[in-house]
Amino acid sequence: MAKSILVIQILCLLLFNADKFATADAHETTSLFVKRDEYKNDLTRIIRRVEDLESSNDVIKSENRKLQDEVTSLKTFISSLDAENRRTVSDLQSQISDLQVANKQNEQIIQSIVSTLQSDIKENTSNFPSQTYALQSENKDTLVDIASQTNWTQSAPQYEQLHESQRKGYPVTNISASGFKTGQTQKRLTGHKGYRITRAENEANIAFYATVGNHHIEHAGVNQNIIFDHVITNLGNAYNKYAGDFKAPVSGTYVFSVTLMAYNTQSTHYRIAKNGTVMGNLYLHGKDGSDATSAMTAVLQLQQGDDVSIQNLDADKNLHGYAYSTFSGFLLQQDYSSTAIVGK
Known part of the structure; x- marks a missing residue:
């Protein structure tokens, strides 16, 4: 469009100078022909420049369309990324919530186990002295029965040595009273004439x-x-x-x-x-x-x-x-x- 307008303006300029060709003398005519040729050369250069500019403009328009297409694609890609990020954040929040619930449950289980262990330890600790005392008392009663029911006449040091051995958990093997067997003790049953044979070590x-x-x-x-x-x-x-x-x-x-x-x-x-x-x-x-x-x-x-x-x-x-x-x-x-x- 710009090229056509420029050509029309140059043609009008030539027609405007046509009257000068008719009235001019030979010298002026020669000068006018030179200017005309210069105008024509200028016109040719201008037309080529306009053609180059139009070609460049077409290239710029084509690149601009490509850039617009790329911008549209980028907008679509960014939109999909936003949606994916939102889904990812939602999934992470859900996983964090599940982990927090599981962690709370694990803490409760651990607290329950620790409480049970502490209770067991407390119970075992509290029962240990009474069990030890009962064991020692039973061992002492057994040795008294041995001495009284079998006419066993050993010295006090021997009795204490026997009691100490039994207290430590060793089998009693050095008693030679009638009816005794190695590793056994004899104890009279309450209200009976018979005897009960029990293992000294079976505690x-x-x-x-x-x-x-x-x-x-x-x-x-x-x-x-x-x-x-x-x-x-x-x-x-x-x-x-x-x-x-x-x-x-x-x-x-x-x-x-x-x-x-x-x-x-x-x-x-x-x-x-x-x-x-x-x-x-x-x-x-x-x-x-x-x-x-x-x-x-x-x-x-x-x-x-x-x-x-x-x-x-x-x-x-x-x-x-x-x-x-x-x-x-x-x-x-x-x-x-x-x-x-x-x-x-």
């Missing part, structure tokens, strides 16, 4: 009984101990309700019993393990409409410190709780070949 009273509490055990792993967390009896405190295992305080023969109930229709394998080695297997075959049970009794010879537990053998299994699954055991016969006793 360890060890027995426990525990159940799975008011919950089910879910998603148990392979070789995982079953935690019987509701302890009803724990004489000797040899059963650990947090680890689900029993550690023998003294060497001897122990009897263990376990009863398990299947969770709904799940079929699962379990074992009674001594130091991680299988001593017997149980199988629960769950059925529709009924919860199957399986039970076992095992008599095991244990050394002091041996570990006995009930372990799950299959991955991701459940077990019925609410006192339907139980674990118990007791010391049947102490082994006197070793005089070491835990806690003495």
